[in-house]
Structures are given as C-alpha cells and as structure tokens.
Amino acid sequence: MNANLTVSASSPSSFVTPATFRRASTLPEVARSILAAVAMSVARAADLLVSWRRRTADRQHLLTLDDGMLRDIGLSRADVETEAGKPFWRG
Secondary structure, three states, rough: OOOOOEOOOOOOOOOOOOOHHHEEOOOHHHHHHHHHHHHHHHHHHHHHHHHHHHHHHHHHHHHHHOOHHHHHHHOOHHHHHHHHHHOOOOO
C-alpha cells in the first residue's frame, strides 16, 4: 500500500476510490486527504439520512390529506396507500 496519497477534488459528489487518489509528498497531506475522504463520506451519509427522514414525513403527510385534496394534486387514495406502504429507503 502506498502511503503517499491524497484525494482528487475533481468530483466531490463521486465516491472516493483508489482511482481518485494522486501522489502526495508529505504525511500531513496524506492525513488531510484521508480526513477529506472521511468528511465526504459522513456528509453523504448525513444527506441520505435527511432524505430518508423527509421521504417518511412526506408519505405520512399524504396520509393526512382528504380525498378532495388528493384529487386536487392528481392522486387517489390508492396511490397514497401504495406510496405510504413503501419502505423509507425506496424512492
């Protein structure tokens, strides 16, 4: 394993893989690279959790709407029941 690595900043939204590393000259640069990769991973995980929570709240809110309101937004009660029955991780 090569200890002289740092993260490429070319695509912050892509996953960090060995291909996204380039040579670094000092240990502090390597440490900064590792911390940057960890920070990006934590940020992605936090975004995913927020997305899952929002999706769950939106589905629960749909269940509270009456049939007239659902009709106004182009949904049926069956559509809402189907959507609300999905697991939180399914879009």
